[in-house]
Amino acid sequence: MTAKRTADQVLCELWEGNRRYQRDEPIGPRRDGTRRASVADGQTPLAAVVTCSDSRVPPELIFDQGLGDLFVVRVAGNVIGGDALGSLEYAAEHLEVPVIVVLGHSRCGAVGAAVGGESGSPHLEGILAALRPAVEATAALRGDRVANAAREHVRRLVSELPTRSSVLGRRGDTGRLAIVGAYYDVSTGAVERLES
Numbered sequence: 001m002t003a004k005r006t007a008d009q010v011l012c013e014l015w016e017g018n019r020r021y022q023r024d025e026p027i028g029p030r031r032d033g034t035r036r037a038s039v040a041d042g043q044t045p046l047a048a049v050v051t052c053s054d055s056r057v058p059p060e061l062i063f064d065q066g067l068g069d070l071f072v073v074r075v076a077g078n079v080i081g082g083d084a085l086g087s088l089e090y091a092a093e094h095l096e097v098p099v100i101v102v103l104g105h106s107r108c109g110a111v112g113a114a115v116g117g118e119s120g121s122p123h124l125e126g127i128l129a130a131l132r133p134a135v136e137a138t139a140a141l142r143g144d145r146v147a148n149a150a151r152e153h154v155r156r157l158v159s160e161l162p163t164r165s166s167v168l169g170r171r172g173d174t175g176r177l178a179i180v181g182a183y184y185d186v187s188t189g190a191v192e193r194l195e196s
């Protein structure tokens with residue numbers, strides 16, 4: 001078990017871990033049997049991370065963290081529907097994480113499909129529909145349309161979550177929760193903070 005950290009301290013730890021990962025110098029912390037035993041009776045994760053299911057975007061590797069460190073919600077396109085939102089509320093209210101990181105990424109297949117105007121199977125269609133507002137809002141921008149839409153989708157989530165969830169909103173208002181946006185480059189391994 002670790003002492004409770006502030007959102008700023010947690011973000012420093014995550015970004016330090018990401019720098020180790022980028023440099024190919026990860027320490028792979030807290031992954032042994034001792035750690036497994038110490039967290040078996042309960043979890044006190046540092047942060048919640050909501051990101052894409054993409055196999056190239058595993059948060060524990062990207063941030064060089066270990067067992068019990070990150071409460072992770074992964075859905076294609078990092079869309080946040082009811083179940084994902086409930087998971088984040090659990091992390092905030094019951095596990096008292098001080099920070100939620102909404103992590104988009106480059107070359108996202110789901111965002112690419114939405115940018116390409118594709119329609120999906122019945123359940124995939126819901127994911128594409130959730131991505132379309134960000135695609136439409138960035139359609140006129142220059143540059144990489146998938147990257148622009150992925151960043152916009154993250155910014156929108158960061159601003160919407162406190163109103164979509166009264167639990168998250170209340171904790172934010174009372175200084176107990178920060179929600180931050182970030183963007184992961186699958187080529188360089190770098191995580192960039194996105195300001196709202």
Ligand SMILES: [Zn+2]
Nearest residue numbers: 052054108109
């Ligand atoms: Zn993706």
